[in-house]
């Protein structure tokens with residue numbers, strides 16, 4: 223499993239199925255860098271994961287040589303690394319079979335198949351089961367649904383997709399691994415080492431990341447999810463196992479990792495679920511898990527006061543709303559057709575809920591996209607004015623727009639020769655707009671000062687001064703404010719490191 227984090231939800235489900243069929247299965251993590259270090263938070267430009275992998279790929283291929291099948295799971299950020307290991311493995315041992323699954327193979331199958339013997343173009347549980355069974359029994363596996371193959375002579379076999387997992391099927395999937403039964407590639411020692419508790423804390427902090435629902439009814443033009451929907455319309459529908467199945471999964475995790483202090487639900491649209499379904503889940507969660515939880519991926523069109531109240535009263539301590547822009551023209555370009563009033567209402571529901579449950583909730587996060595090269599000075603100022611006018615408290619998650627291959631926005635930009643800056647994931651351009659965004663996330667800028675600062679804002683396509691120093695200061699203040707908001711509620715979900723174990727031992731063990 224390649225990535226920047228050890229919570230590989232989909233990969234673990236597939237690995238568990240493979241392990242059931244072939245007990246002699248080992249799980250390895252290869253993390254080119256840890257995105258949760260203090261240094262990366264302070265300087266997001268550090269986070270460039272794909273730079274130094276060639277030597278490591280050589281070593282890893284040596285360590286993995288000897289297996290009949292080597293399966294990879296990777297997002298796009300680590301795809302080149304996975305492809306390099308696959309290449310070196312094949313050079314070392316021509317008979318090894320390499321299979322890639324994960325987001326990159328799902329979204330860019332035509333590119334991915336050039337580097338592996340097979341790729342999984344959709345959900346992997348059913349294809350993996352059929353493939354491994356056929357492989358073990360020496361049967362023809364080249365017609366496995368949901369997999370593409372590259373045969374010896376270079377011929378590509380593109381099998382039709384497998385059906386998406388139904389709610390009933392989702393009930394049955396379990397992780398099957400607890401991390402302590404995995405090996406982790408040590409980037410410094412250049413060898414695989416046993417995964418230990420310190421690694422969990424270093425890489426993941428005190429949180430457990432999971433997903434209850436799959437699918438998203440929206441189709442934002444910049445988002446890779448629209449690619450899933452294009453491959454299979456079923457991805458537009460919300461699918462989910464019974465609450466009991468998710469609760470069981472979390473209980474299992476807690477049994478192995480008792481220091482986990484909160485659960486993060488990364489569902490694309492949890493609030494799109496009907497109220498009664500959420501209620502059943504919340505009751506079970508409060509009774510059996512009883513830990514604070516975070517809900518990411520809330521859409522302004524699916525947020526609802528009653529649902530938010532229900533979630534907050536059952537332990538939601540953090541919510542994340544996708545605002546993306548405050549300019550209607552840009553929202554239309556993003557395929558997020560909604561009025562600014564809808565955004566205002568959604569933001570004010572989030573802050574009102576936080577204020578009501580301020581004893582345990584931290585300020586809501588609002589996602590915003592910046593550095594869109596097509597935005598004019600007026601578009602940018604419209605968004606900044608909206609952000610600065612939101613009721614407080616809130617914080618902003620700032621993302622520089624990037625071109626993910628295969629999305630509608632990328633196709634449009636490519637047709638029109640428009641480029642986006644090539645920056646690490648959390649880095650932004652040193653513009654006055656971004657300085658202001660970070661400042662707004664800290665404090666409401668007084669009107670007169672705000673108007674003066676707006677004079678320095680330029681359209682993204684225009685020549686403009688670089689505010690590197692100011693950006694660093696504004697970003698630092700933003701991190702301090704955010705850190706304080708979390709510390710005041712003893713929320714450590716944004717932190718990681720071994721020291722968290724000391725915190726856990728003192729505060730929680732002692733209190734028991």
Ligand code: B12
Pocket residue numbers: 224225226227229230231232233235236257293294295296297298299300321322323324325326328329342344345346347349350431432433436437445446447488489490626647
């Ligand atoms: C939860 C989540 C996270 C979590 C957990 C990640 C994880 N690896 O599980 C966290 C917060 C850690 C995370 C981090 C990041 N994420 Co993220 N994340 C998601 C999210 C919301 C869900 C992923 C998920 O679990 N899906 C459910 C599972 C069941 O599906 P799956 O992962 O695709 O797995 C299935 C198949 O792919 C296949 N499969 C997977 N592996 C294998 C292996 C084999 C051998 C086979 C046969 C099949 C197979 O079977 C699985 C089960 O059905 C997606 C958006 C989405 N809706 O998919 C974004 C998404 C995957 N993330 C994205 C990004 C960009 C990132 C980050 C780079 C951002 C960052 N720097 O913060 C990091 C990178 C982390 C890493 N691993 O390298 C992008 C990826 C775009 C791309 N082209 O790669 C997505 C698509 C978001 C988006 N809309 O753009 N993420």
Ligand code: SF4
Pocket residue numbers: 438439440441442445446447448490519521544
């Ligand atoms: S609502 Fe979120 S997950 Fe769904 S398509 Fe838009 S950005 Fe992607």
